Amino acid sequence: MKNLRLLIAAVCLCAFGLLPLTASAAETEIVLWHSYRAEEKTALEKVVADYNKANAGKVKVTTLAVPYDAFADKITATVPRGKGPDLFIFAQDRLGGWIEAGNTIEPIDFYLDDALKKRFIPSTVQAMTYRGTTYGLPLNYKSIALVYNKKLVPTPPKTSGELVTVAKKLTDKKSGRFGLAYSYADFYFHAALMNGFGGGVFDAKFNPTLNSPENLKSIDQLLKWIDKDGILPAEPSSALITSLFNDGKAGIVFSGPWFLGEIAKGIDYGIAPLPTLDEAGGKPMRPWMTVEGIYVTAPSKNKELAFDVAKFLTTTAAAKVLALEGRQSPANSEVYNDAEVSKDPQLKAFREQVEVAVPMPNVPEMTMVWSPATSAMNAILKKASKPKEALDKAQQQVAKDVAGLRKK
Template sequence: MKNWLLLTIAMLVIGVLAACAPEREESATAEEPETDTTEETETNETEKKEEVTEADKPEKLVVWEDKDKGIGLDAAIASFEEEFGIPVEYREMDMATEIREQLRLDGPTGQGPDVVTLPHDQIGQVVIEGLIAPLEVEETVTGIYTESSIAAQTYDGKLYGLPKATETPVFIYNKELMPEPVATFDELFKFSKEMAGTDQYGFLALWDNFYFGNSIMQGHGGYVFGGEDGVQDSQDIGVNNEGAVEGAAYIQQWYEEIFPSGIIGESGGSAKDGLFQEGKVASVMDGPWAFQGLNEIGMDYGVTPLPTLPNGEYPITFMGVKGWHVSNFSQNKEWATILVEWIANEENAKIRFEETKEIPPVKTLIDDPIIAEDEGAQAVAIQSERAIPMPNIPEMAEVWEPMAQALQLIATGDSEPQEALEEAHSTISSQIELNHSGN
């Protein structure tokens, strides 16, 4: 990292000098003899880097980190301070709700941070509000991360963060009731039917919740927003296309024949978790956030990516990517960017995983023994490659409620999939037009 930084800053200085002397450049000819100036150039670059970086060093940098996750930053901060001589402080806050709200208040007053962590689905809104700055880094930096995780950190064609951790739903099974995981949903449906009439269930999922249910619809060809070249088109809504309807019909079949009525609606999650932890459910669809609770009760459980659907395709789950971002109010954006690169690099991402168990989307770490030998982490890593980032445009806020209502009508049998999804599509389109026509 030190050598890279030396070269990057030196090249910027050289570029500025060259821009100031166009006449010299124009006078150069092909007949001039070539000389080997590599050693001299490297020496000059080192000297220039030291001169530039020593100037304008901030007294300190401030990071806002997620609640109870600061332990994953300690090693990275210690090595950054040793390398660059800049103290770094961090403050823990709730990432999903508190950081964005506090940045709106503290940023303009100069009391805010230089670096913040946020869930990627908030990026579109905070960019529109001017809360975070575009991130200018080399392709050698972004190249270490999975393509989908970089896409999650991109809005309107610009990069606004570096990935920190990824999460997506996986298949979790109780080895006492299911010694070996199933490979297909056809097998799982048959297994679950055999348990019908007892007080146990073969599989439970919250498919009336669009976060989970979309994976089945998208696995059949549905989608939320279309678009090209990483730019999402909120006018192209695919929640009611042929594939989405087919997926919703499959969801309805599970609710009609397998799932109990108690796992629909707001209390569905706690009902599902209670049944699974009581040993009454063989398997569930859930995320890595469930692992700690299962460890605490001592369940002997296994984790795999989700089985294949009847059409032979994998469910396409929503992926959430937590990232590091530079505050648009920071007076030290260049150094804040260097800090983001430092704390998100491969070495520090690995250390952070050891401390927090949050899975970094760093390509080389997927096959590293630290993740490859961790069954839960490996399952999330593989499923993440089959996932798509949740849309990070502000219009996504108009999708959740209409789709939840549609899926609940489908789950209870009060509406057929086509009818329910058509109504959801109409509502989403109207709300986007009403609330986001100026975007």
Template sequence: MKVNKKGAVAIAALIAGSMLALAGCSGSGSSTPTNSGSGTLTVWVDADRARVLKDVAAQFKKDKGITVDLVVKDYGKIQQDFTAQVPTGKGPDLTIGGHDWTGGFVQDGVIAPVELGDKASDFEKVALQAVTYDGKTYGLPYAIENIAILRNTALADSTPATWDEMIAKGKAAGKKYPFLVGLDPQAADPYHLYPLQTSFGNSVFAQNSDGTYDASKLTIGDAAGQNFAKWVSSQGDKGTKVLNLNLSGDLAKEAFLAGESPYYLTGPWNVADAQAKGIKLAVDPIPSAGGKTAAPFAGVQTFFLSSKSKNALAATDFLVNYVATEKVQTALYKVGGRPPALTTAYQAAQSDPIVAGFGKVGENAVPMPSIPQMGSVWDDWGKTEAAIIKGADPTSSWTTMATNIQAKLK
């Protein structure tokens, strides 16, 4: 396996020189990871990641004499279980998760920074930005995901650059729907509609120069946000009806698989099922509705290090010198369908036009905010979008939403 020499030497020196001193340290009441040399690392993974990491764990055992216990978990339960178990000392040393969990994990004191060393420069910029919080790297990224336009090439030969042109071309295809996106009847889907929102120049929070978010500056209610709200209204029940709350995520997918629309706003997670249906696909940039570039959220799948790990040095070694390799990141990409976070693996994956398509759109993506304050945004945001689609006044609804979110932030 490819090993980063500087990182390996540094970690080996740390392990050799610090094991004795760290062995006597207690992890309770401290966010500083320690290492007791217990000889076992516990890693929470889902079934797909477990298959890839089985051989990696065996190699680590052979090289280091440390057993890696891969515990398969339901991904939907990992965040809550990790937060609950780490303070008790019963949690894992490492867990997979979404980068947007970072802020809450830091706030709860359940994760520790991961020292990537010179390996940090080996990752895609957006991946590194996503796992950076308060100037520290909290996690090792392994996959990047974002949405784009999935196009049925038999029904449309291209995706126009603007929303109106795409809808017109979609209607010309003569199918049931000119365009598809899955929406919840009560909560719409702010995640999927966000690139259209950014095309109006609106964001949720202001971003700092390093790409991190300023939780003290809520921007969602500004003039650009108001313009987006008016546009949503024009596409809803009192307008074109293109934004359809009766089409849930599952129903939108079914419609696309049935060939009922040339265009589907979705992520790489729906590619395999479409290909299995024999649909020839292309991945295209998201058209602009507001005149600016449509920038979707980037989600980064991450390995987090527990703040109570008794084998933090070994866990860091496992991540930096075994998981952060082209071979392993490529294998994780093949089972997950998401482009790798490691640049060499990411570039190699671009030979697949589907991956290249999502990657091109991802060049304009922005990391989903990982600050804890984001938890105060989603509910009002989604419910307001749904209300506007149903016909509520866009201006007053959006203003009330921003006021309510601001009150929760305080």
């Protein structure tokens, strides 16, 4: 009885604020999954620590780094069953599939207002939108741009004509030197030409358009660079491209921020937007953009708090940490007005590039495209098939697979 009276007295004192509640009794835990490593992980954890400090005693965000190769499958397997996190960070390419599967990602239009929407680069919000509904806040984006060796290329080319002129002067196949090197057989990289000519993989209703006249023109342009201009190496792998650039045997590379970490120390390099296409009336090359969004999971029991965390992670202050310390390109548009961020050449170049980048389609049908498109590219480049025949075959296969997907 004495112990009971003491317990009641303690509860009363807590209620009147005379005794502190313990953290475990007061704090709500919000679990956040991501796949960042190295400096990206450190920067994210710093921002999370700032949130936890500002909300001490109320909310505590716990992060878990999941290996990227297993991340998507882990989300698919755990979240719909209520076994996953409250929040997770992932690119938009799987968004449509998870939404169609159900009970995975919470729509957030209810929480959005005009002021919050204006925080972001518009195309990054577009990437978070599926069939007219917004499902996440954009955090960071990635796209390819033009990376050049300043010793070999003092001024980056701004047009395809300038590109060919510069690249021809640098190319010497006997010594294994090329003016330009990139993974042109990879459909992801070829998309910059495809979109530049006004092509794409789907129409407005997400019906496949792989064999469109515009896509065929982009293939013709690539073959011109390979066969007529002779400025590209044959069958360039990622390892070969890195080796050529580091050995001073490639003046220009088309690649993304992931390539920068592979550049050898001592090489003075620059980054610039991809050139415009003289052959397409001066339109810019338009690479695909992947956007890493922060998603509130549908089964979360703390959706409002989870969304509050997502908002904090996308503030200008948080974006500055992710940019300068994590070396990422934030979707927050305001951060690029910051003095330190605006004078950073890497951040500036990718910010310019994203103005013409195209969000990679986030619909489930996109998964049907990769294999046929890759087969078509290989057949064309190995001269095993004429471009139109290869694209027609790919179109037929994707149309068949999409029809099958929609019957399910």
